[in-house]
Amino acid sequence: MPLTDTAIRQAKPGDTPRKLADERGLYLLIQPSGGKLWRLDYRFDGKRKTLALGAYSDVSLAAARKLRDQAREQLAAGQDPGATRKQAKQAARVAAENSFEAVARAWWERWRTNRTEGTADGAIRSLEIHAFPHIGDSPITEIGPVDVLELLRKIEAKGSTETLKRVRARIGEIYIYAIANGIATSNPTEGLHKAVRPHTSHRRPALRATDLREFFIRLDAVRISVPIKLAIRLLVLTFVRPGELRCAQWPEFDLEAGVWTVPAERDRTRGLTGMKMREEHIVPLSRQAVAILRELQDHCGGRDLLFPNRNGQGRPISDGTINSALRKGARIIPFPEAAAR
Template sequence: MPLADTRVKKAKPAEKDYKLSDEKGLYLLVKANGRKYWRLKYRLGGKEKLLAIGVYPDVSLKAARDARDKAREMVAQGLDPNQAKKERKAATSAGNLFEAIAREWYANQFPTWADATAKKRLALLENDLFPWLGARSVSDITSLDLLTCLRRIEARGANDTAHNARQVFNQIFRYARITQRTTNEPERDLQGALAPKGVKHRPAITDPEKFARLLLAIDNYRGSLVVRSLLALCPLLFQRPGEMIAMEWEQLDLEAGEWRYTPPKTIHKVKCPDGIPHIVPLSTQAVAILTDLYPLSGHGRFVFPSQRREGGHASAGTINKALQNMGYDTAVEHCAHGFRSSARTMLDEVLGLRVELIEHQLAHAVRDALGRAYNRTSHLPQRREMMQQWADYLDVLKLQAQSPKVVTGTFRKAK
């Protein structure tokens, strides 16, 4: 005889567990502690099995019968309801694992990052976090678990990476809470847990006389034409090393004297407008270097092609390696990125040029008095004049280094 709602509701605990049968294998198990559980008996492959459906009153009599009927349909098709239940539970649990949520967060953030940032974030996740936390549910991860990961990163001397990891933890757990996968907040206790972040200064020569000697060393560099040309253009153009090595011929207009390329998606943590190129005016000296190089690499895509990877451009370490070959310590004296600091300092302090023009040419985000970002095409005539003046100044520096009696009144600091 089928159960009635009133009988289920009024069932009282006894000294021992007992059952109240419904029909088609469904019954209510009344425990001695008063708890009531729905169970279903079924046979599959000649064996009797038991399926736990739920707890009354969370699962009503009607809901228990619906679950029973679905389970019986599966049995009729030769499927095991218990196995299906395990698979559903595993799928739900997988969605709550740290790695699954972290990869969702990464995919959502990816469009807002520069390529280099995206690569660093993925490397941090896969090398420093997933091996220890990836298979853990976000609800089970403690503050101590997170701190242990951070300490492991600190132990290898990567203090800045540890700080980046803490920020990543903050964002991933915030995303997990927003998507209602957890209410856990272990990252909140990490504030102040790490040693202060170190300040890194990229070494750069900013003294004109020492810089002149560097320019002469570049002129006398005994290497391939590709590397010599790359080195010679670094002080003239002072763009980021990663953008220099990836320069493409189709980005260049030698007749107009311009190099147009699209900078990273973010510059100094300020999101840049998509599709607006950065314009680098080319001095006559820069055009001469590129014109001389064109017969060698102009048939390909990249201005500075790789000597090892067919179809690729020069590697990230090309400039620093060449500087080291010339006897410069790139960790202490001058590095590839240092050409930017050299130009920034001397354009301002020696030539006295307008700071906003210099910042524009460095592809930094420059804002007006109202806080609005200038367009990258702003002040192009003035920047074109500045770049030629800079190139001429570098020629004079080299002449002075070779012949100290050379007088250069042209390049007095602007008033």
């Protein structure tokens, strides 16, 4: 006799598990603990097997019968319902492991080893902002050009063509990594540069030799801290990158010999970065640069950094400190961007 909802609700547990039969192999297994579980007995290749169909009342009587009928259709087609379900779960697990975000983060962990901390953090952050919210949860093999183009269009609408170019390139690198590791077979970013607005580079302002005297005179008039003024002067005199200067440590300098040895690497746990290409670099110091460094020693309080962060913790000033100071004095200094570089 087929089961009814009333009979199921009124069924009480016993000391041992017991079955309430429905039809065509479907039954309700009542546990001593009170749990009521749907099960389907069937035979495949001459072997008796049991398929779990969920718990009552998460799965209603009608829903359980529908699942039973689907399983019997698979049997009629020569398929084992239990094996089919196992394969589906495995495919879902693989898809979750190979979601775009999962693969992207695996790529990033390898890619970052040859990059500075700032570059690596900027790369993953741009993906977190622009890519993961749109395609992060999708299996990497199911993402097509239209999906990537849609997220690129959102960046394009903001006028951020430089960001668009970088995000597209990084997604392309992620797919190259995925293809090389047998996770994907094609790259949906190919040709998309023709479907979005190209990035146009603009030349940055540059100081001419004839501008230097006026620049330094105006720099003295700006109301910023003395160490930052000295940092700006050193940038002009040494032609190093701002990050290489702000992380500089006194043991790197030989003021008597007029030489600064910028190491390939510094202590990243303190936020210190070395050379961009990770190779030691020798910077000759002019007498003007040496004079500035000697003056700077009076402002460091015996610390090992030339430009220590005033919040302490052994870290340098932030990478925006010098540019921020120049922006504040932009009305007085006519060449802010050039000096910052």
